[in-house]
Amino acid sequence: MNTIGVVFSAEFERRIRSRAFIIGTVIGALAIAALAFLPALLGNFASSTKTIVLVGDPALTSAAAKLLKRDFTIAATAPRLTQTPTIAYLDAHGKASAVAVLERRGDSLRVVTYTRDPGGLRSAFATDLAPLQIGLATGTPPSQIAANTKIAVEEHDLSGRFADASQAVAAKGIALAFIVLLYLAILLNAQSIIMAVAEEKTSRIAELLVATLDPAQLLFAKILAATATSFVQLAVWIGTSLVVGKTVAGFFADGTAAAGSAPELGITAPEILWFIVFFVIGFVQCAVLFAAAGSLVNRSEDVGSVSGPLYIPIIGAYIIAQFALQYPNAPNVVIFSFVPIVAPFVMFTRVVVGSVPAWQLVLSISINVLAAVALAWFGGRVYRVGMLMYGRLPSPRQIVAAMRQR
Numbered sequence: 001m002n003t004i005g006v007v008f009s010a011e012f013e014r015r016i017r018s019r020a021f022i023i024g025t026v027i028g029a030l031a032i033a034a035l036a037f038l039p040a041l042l043g044n045f046a047s048s049t050k051t052i053v054l055v056g057d058p059a060l061t062s063a064a065a066k067l068l069k070r071d072f073t074i075a076a077t078a079p080r081l082t083q084t085p086t087i088a089y090l091d092a093h094g095k096a097s098a099v100a101v102l103e104r105r106g107d108s109l110r111v112v113t114y115t116r117d118p119g120g121l122r123s124a125f126a127t128d129l130a131p132l133q134i135g136l137a138t139g140t141p142p143s144q145i146a147a148n149t150k151i152a153v154e155e156h157d158l159s160g161r162f163a164d165a166s167q168a169v170a171a172k173g174i175a176l177a178f179i180v181l182l183y184l185a186i187l188l189n190a191q192s193i194i195m196a197v198a199e200e201k202t203s204r205i206a207e208l209l210v211a212t213l214d215p216a217q218l219l220f221a222k223i224l225a226a227t228a229t230s231f232v233q234l235a236v237w238i239g240t241s242l243v244v245g246k247t248v249a250g251f252f253a254d255g256t257a258a259a260g261s262a263p264e265l266g267i268t269a270p271e272i273l274w275f276i277v278f279f280v281i282g283f284v285q286c287a288v289l290f291a292a293a294g295s296l297v298n299r300s301e302d303v304g305s306v307s308g309p310l311y312i313p314i315i316g317a318y319i320i321a322q323f324a325l326q327y328p329n330a331p332n333v334v335i336f337s338f339v340p341i342v343a344p345f346v347m348f349t350r351v352v353v354g355s356v357p358a359w360q361l362v363l364s365i366s367i368n369v370l371a372a373v374a375l376a377w378f379g380g381r382v383y384r385v386g387m388l389m390y391g392r393l394p395s396p397r398q399i400v401a402a403m404r405q406r
Contacts (some may be wrong), residue, residue, distance in 0.1 A: 044147070050073055054100055107137040133145040176186075285368070321349045324345075347364045
């Protein structure tokens, strides 16, 4: 077996059997499962804050209840208040969040609320009860006014990418989930790379390794093992997402929770393929930089100061990808989809949520593959110099001299 194969096998086995990898993978899968049920939990919280008691003339509260039912749950109605409402009163009426007292004053509607959260109901009340206010002023039935204020809006995607708005929203959700996975996988595994390299150097194992193995091959095998390990981790996480997504979709479909709170995940094969392509490109670009940085560390406590600047472009890429979710074809977003390290996040997001011209996709992949090769060459040279130097960081002159050597 060649050098790269031996180092890859040993490194991959060490990583895949490490306690940190197993714990991290299991915790990640459990976190994904927990997050899948989060909308149901939040929906229950939201429903409790939208439960109200209506007080006033029965004709008035009846008309108001019909208008408010789209945003609120009416726990009870009463013709009048016998005392100022208290928290105990709200708890006794289905743990309502507020009591709304409706009063007609001439041609106007007056609403007084007693609520657990002041200000939380004002906007929705004003919108929902507007037809009632207009009806009192004009004598027109509020139901007729509400019916005439509904406007049918049809959206058509000129690119032909999505059939309707729900598909576009689902695509944004998938893109967000994938870039979060990409972000976490790169950060977690890049950190493990720099720690492993730093540990080898500080324990003087590097002297033996570099004395018997080509540093470039050693670095390549380590990055290859880290990439394979991260794919195993991602496979577990994505598999968990698919299984839990279908389970949650069935849970909501059975009517045991609010319908529509957790739509079924619709991940297509091309999206998985593009995720793999951009993950490999982005991971290699970051991994060689972190490995090179790790070779410059002389003490384990210096890892943070050396690796800190390398996190900045990754965090920046993640933030820019959030803008790409909303504006995939904005000029600045398009430019960033070609920039190395940033592009794997941004271009992947654009591919999922929008329609990217083929030439932009080919150009982005070409630029970033070339950048990965260049970074690998640069990182390999820095790695060779850094692993053999102790006590101080190599100077820029030494790094330049090392890069000129063959």
